Amino acid sequence: MINPPGLLISAPSSGTGKTTVMLGLLRALAEDGLTVQPFKSGPDYIDPAFHRAAARRASFNLDSWAMGAPLLGAIAAQAKGADIVVAEGSMGLFDGVAKPGELGHGSSAETALRMGWPVVLVLDVGGQAQSAAATALGFRMYNPDLRFAGVILNRCASARHERLTRLGMERAGLPVLGVLPRRGDLTLPERHLGLIQAVEHPDLESAIAGYAAFLRAHVDLEAIKRAASSGPMGPSSAALPRPPAQRIALARDAAFSFTYPHLLEGWRAAGAEILPFSPLADEAPAPDADLVWLPGGYPELHAGTLAAATRFLTGLRKHAETRPVHGECGGYMALGEGLIDKDGTRHRMAGLLGLVTSYEKRKFNLGYRRAELLADMPGFSAGTALRGHEFHYSSIVEQPDAPLARVFDAEGAEGPQTGSRRGHVTGTFFHLIAEASA
Structure with a gap:
């Protein structure tokens, strides 16, 4: 074809x-x-x-x-x-x-x-x-x-x-x-x-x-x-990414929206249920979800609203007591202890990780990332190599938790932004694109 x-x-x-x-x-x-x-x-x-x-x-x-x-x-x-x-x-x-x-x-x-x-x-x-x-x-x-x-x-x-x-x-x-x-x-x-x-x-x-x-x-x-012209048709959708869980509570609003479409398509094609919720509307993740996934986005523009979203934060913390939570970039920052906005105001986040990030002194972080997992994260076991992309302006103030991965840029240089893990909670600054062998 x-x-x-x-x-x-x-x-x-x-x-x-x-x-x-x-x-x-x-x-x-x-x-x-x-x-x-x-x-x-x-x-x-x-x-x-x-x-x-x-x-x-x-x-x-x-x-x-x-x-x-x-x-x-x-x-x-x-x-x-x-x-x-x-x-x-x-x-x-x-x-x-x-x-x-x-x-x-x-x-x-x-x-x-x-x-x-x-x-x-x-x-x-x-x-x-x-x-x-x-x-x-x-x-x-x-x-x-x-x-x-x-x-x-x-x-x-x-x-x-x-x-x-x-x-x-x-x-x-x-x-x-x-x-x-x-x-x-x-x-x-x-x-x-x-x-x-x-x-x-x-x-x-x-x-x-x-x-x-x-x-x-x-x-x-x-x-x-x-x-317009084209080449041969590729293989079937069986090669799309597999879901990290069956029932996935996915944050979806103006603060959390950066998820690659092929990931969601792969999850749905494999029969996973995606349960959207809005932290900005103070909605808690579905209580029967197997996994909560916080994508990247612009939490720094909504830090005060997120800090005051008690139903969201309470539901997230309760879920993390027994089941996995994962955050990417902005979602990772929201899982941390605090987020300092561009005016220097510190907002308390979920506190599920010890991460503190700041936009007061902007630091440009851009590029492809290859990560070698040091521990399990949702959908992948320790030792798996992942490929992703990082793009943000935040700097790390504190990162006391165990690293999630060794992370390298596209030229093979190892970097300090390793992600974090604590209990059932994991987070990365890079946005997942694919397993390295996919």
């Missing part, structure tokens, strides 16, 4: 407008009656929610550094039944880790090659004209095995600017699939981890409809459809 035809939307760097193009393209194609499957290349856990809103179909991450071929194939197979696939790249097209692991560099180009998708390069042509073609030509020639569908020229200032830029692209032999005039109202709101969450956007549906109308007016949708 063959996957539906697809494309990967990428750019020379972040900040060129590819997310706006992605959302507008997803909705415009859906409005044309196509079933559109979105994907995100790389470990971003915010963009898939925007993709889902635009395409009205779940989006999944594909990560060639963290995922082996069976898992990549199982996730790609989620496109079954779609008419076309549109994937969004991360950072610049060829940006990945400096040292390849046993699986790869993790670049968007690597994803496109594995999946057989040609690339649509979104170029910010502000401040240049024919010179933009040299940039595009360099990207096309950097890896001759990677196919290019063409370019979309973004932030074009005038008709003359467009004519000059097109001349360069014609000389370089690069098809121009669209020209987007400069507009200041097409950006999405951001905060320190990138875009705000989709659930926080004040009028996301109206914004996406506007992007679609803008793309429809300035992009050759038929040429984009014709350019």
Whole structure:
């Protein structure tokens, strides 16, 4: 079997407008009656929610550094039944880790090659004209095995600017699939981890409809459809991650929302029950849950509310007396003794771990992680190697508990953020993507 035809939307760097193009393209194609499957290349856990809103179909991450071929194939197979696939790249097209692991560099180009998708390069042509073609030509020639569908020229200032830029692209032999005039109202709101969450956007549906109308007016949708192609279908969903328990109480609200979609899909496909609850609404986890899982998110923005959520905290502590609790990044911080916000105010958290973290003095933590478990955590036994990604600005003030794992970055350097364990409670700063052998 063959996957539906697809494309990967990428750019020379972040900040060129590819997310706006992605959302507008997803909705415009859906409005044309196509079933559109979105994907995100790389470990971003915010963009898939925007993709889902635009395409009205779940989006999944594909990560060639963290995922082996069976898992990549199982996730790609989620496109079954779609008419076309549109994937969004991360950072610049060829940006990945400096040292390849046993699986790869993790670049968007690597994803496109594995999946057989040609690339649509979104170029910010502000401040240049024919010179933009040299940039595009360099990207096309950097890896001759990677196919290019063409370019979309973004932030074009005038008709003359467009004519000059097109001349360069014609000389370089690069098809121009669209020209987007400069507009200041097409950006999405951001905060320190990138875009705000989709659930926080004040009028996301109206914004996406506007992007679609803008793309429809300035992009050759038929040429984009014709350019799409793909490779062989991957294995069945049997390769998706297995659930760590049968009944999983999962925190889901504006403070805890960063869970990779392929994990949840794998849990559900294996028959696990996911029981969502909202700590911000002071809801306790289901009392009959086998496991409580606190994902990452923005607890630092809601620390006062969480500290006052007595039903949530009481239920969480009671569960931890006899059954496992696990937290990732923001969820890990909420399991700790205290969280110090950017103003220096300390808020008492669940106290199930001794961890104290602070946003008063921000410390940038970003990158892939490979963890070798020193003890069991939900779903995995001691000695298992996991792959994940870490992205936060908090610093550790206290971490008195036993380490959960030895944690290494993508280049093999061991780091101090080992996670913690105490009784039935575990936590990590990295967001789990896959078992290292998956």
